[in-house]
Amino acid sequence: MAAVLLGALQVGSSGAADSSWYMYGYTNTGVATGFFANGNHMATLLMISVPLLFALIADLRRKAKNQKSGSAVLLVAGAGILVLLVGIFLNGSLAVLLLGPGVVITSATMLLPQGTRLRGPLTAVAVVSIAAILAVYLTPLNDKFAASNATSFDSRQTMWSTTIPAIKDNILLGSGVGSFQEVYPQYEDPAAVTDTFVNHAHNDYLEIALEAGIPGILLVLVFLLWWGSRAVSIWRSAAIDRYALAGSIASAAILVHSLVDYPLRTAALSAIMAASLALMVRPRPRQQEGDDLWPTTRHETI
Numbered sequence: 669m670a671a672v673l674l675g676a677l678q679v680g681s682s683g684a685a686d687s688s689w690y691m692y693g694y695t696n697t698g699v700a701t702g703f704f705a706n707g708n709h710m711a712t713l714l715m716i717s718v719p720l721l722f723a724l725i726a727d728l729r730r731k732a733k734n735q736k737s738g739s740a741v742l743l744v745a746g747a748g749i750l751v752l753l754v755g756i757f758l759n760g761s762l763a764v765l766l767l768g769p770g771v772v773i774t775s776a777t778m779l780l781p782q783g784t785r786l787r788g789p790l791t792a793v794a795v796v797s798i799a800a801i802l803a804v805y806l807t808p809l810n811d812k813f814a815a816s817n818a819t820s821f822d823s824r825q826t827m828w829s830t831t832i833p834a835i836k837d838n839i840l841l842g843s844g845v846g847s848f849q850e851v852y853p854q855y856e857d858p859a860a861v862t863d864t865f866v867n868h869a870h871n872d873y874l875e876i877a878l879e880a881g882i883p884g885i886l887l888v889l890v891f892l893l894w895w896g897s898r899a900v901s902i903w904r905s906a907a908i909d910r911y912a913l914a915g916s917i918a919s920a921a922i923l924v925h926s927l928v929d930y931p932l933r934t935a936a937l938s939a940i941m942a943a944s945l946a947l948m949v950r951p952r953p954r955q956q957e958g959d960d961l962w963p964t965t966r967h968e969t970i
Contacts, residue, residue: 671703674703700758704934708931709929711756712922712931715921715925719774721745721775722749722778723778726779826860831875838851839877842878868933872932902916915947922940
């Protein structure tokens with residue numbers, strides 16, 4: 669909530685590009701960055717807050733003692749969702765605007781009755797969202813839609829096409845973790861170099877492949893296999909743990925966004941990713957009303 673308010677002050681003040689509400693000297697001016705320097709990372713934070721909020725809403729509705737309190741929960745929750753959506757639109761991140769509808773629709777299914785099964789439609793929504801992101805970022809549409817983004821000085825296609833030869837030359841063990849900024853300029857076209865530098869590949873998978881080589885690629889593949897197996901198990905489980913569902917949606921959004929950006933290189937988003945994965949590791953057993961939070965052994969006196 670505070671980040672959205674700060675973002676509104678950043679873009680709503682006169683001369684937004686020079687607004688004193690921005691917290692860093694080097695930042696994405698003209699868009700709502702909140703407490704971040706990078707506007708895309710602010711948008712990611714807002715987007716992954718949506719499934720976590722829906723999980724909380726579903727939990728509070730289940731615990732509501734009567735219809736009146738349940739309606740109050742929905743009213744407050746609706747206001748919270750609207751605030752998040754306003755924050756996303758104030759931010760204007762293209763990737764999140766494309767990915768956001770799929771995240772919201774999938775998250776909203778947590779409010780449906782437990783027996784409802786929508787795996788087919790949800791899979792279709794996810795595929796369409798990913799396809800939309802790739803279609804925009806792999807075509808000239810990126811330059812038209814993202815002209816105001818600070819990273820649009822050079823299209824992502826150029827960054828990726830420059831990174832790939834570097835990966836080939838360092839594929840065995842990589843160039844070293846954290847070495848991207850030193851390695852990338854060696855592969856740039858000297859005629860195209862300007863005073864603006866590329867700090868990351870804007871595709872975390874390519875950057876990991878460059879810096880960590882085959883070992884890094886194998887680690888990513890192992891992680892994705894684990895994540896996929898846990899996500900399938902969670903969504904197929906008869907005993908729904910909505911917080912585990914929210915963790916799977918939030919982490920999926922970050923993993924997809926990593927195709928065109930580097931959200932996990934921000935500590936705040938890495939922390940939420942870790943929490944989301946923790947929710948997925950072992951879904952909590954569904955508690956019945958009146959169950960003890962910490963069950964103890966009771967002894968009968970005869």
